[in-house]
Amino acid sequence: MAFTERSAATRSAILSAARKLLAERGYEGTTIRAVAGMVGIDPSMVMRYYENKAGLFSAAIDLDLNLQEVEPPAPEKVGEVLIRHFLSRWEGNLADEAIMLLLRSATTNPVAAERIRAIFTSQIASFVVRVARCDDAQATHRAGLLSTQLLGLAFVRYVVELEPIVSMDVEKLVHDMAPVLQYYLAGDLTVR
Structure with a gap:
């Protein structure tokens, strides 16, 4: 096996171990030493690839919301398509451990909170620009409003597990949430 293949395999093993430990122990309970121990390498190797715990955490939860895969629907269906996509991303065929780890960690860890802010700010705003055809300032505003609904739903459904939502x-959920998302995507948000 070539050096770069071993390096890629080691990186992958480190990230896999980090995700497992982060899911089990959270950010505070996960150490560089524990991650290295799971992989069977020296902790200095983890540091070599990721510098520190924050760097490892960021790499372990490098999250793509896969919004580029959402084909722009008819303008009146954008809210429905967006909520379906998000439900698929959280619990359907696009779900993965990174998204749940990030959601759970963001409530108690400033690194995770910053990561979720960056992901939602950039990826949701890019989606809004693409489907709503608005300028960056308006896209940022709309993306913020959309994020309140999407993250709120995820928190209530997957972390707090509040009935009847769970x-x-x-x-x-699509029936009830789509009109709100539709309004934030395409509604008149001017102050009257």
Whole structure:
């Protein structure tokens, strides 16, 4: 195996171990030494690739919301398409451990909170620019409003597990949430 292949395999093993430990122990309970121990390498190797715990955490939760895969629908269906995509991203075929880890960690860890802010600010705003065809300032405003709904739903459904939201089927959530998202994406947000 070539050096770069070993390096890629080591990086992958480190990230896998980090995700597992972060999910089990959280940010505070996960150490560079524990990650290295799971992989069977010296802690200095983890530091070599990721510098410090914050760098490792950022790499372990490098999250793509996959919004580039959402084809722009008819303008009146954007809210519905967006909520379906997010539900798929959280619990469907696009779900992964990184998204749940980030959500759970963001409430107690400033590094995770900053990471979720960066992800939602850039990726949601880019989506809004693409589907709503608005300028950057308006896209940022709309993205912020959308994020309140999407992150709020995720927090209530997957972290707090508040009924009846946790038991609602996807179709009911889509029906109830799509009009709100539609308004934030395409509604008149001017102050009257």
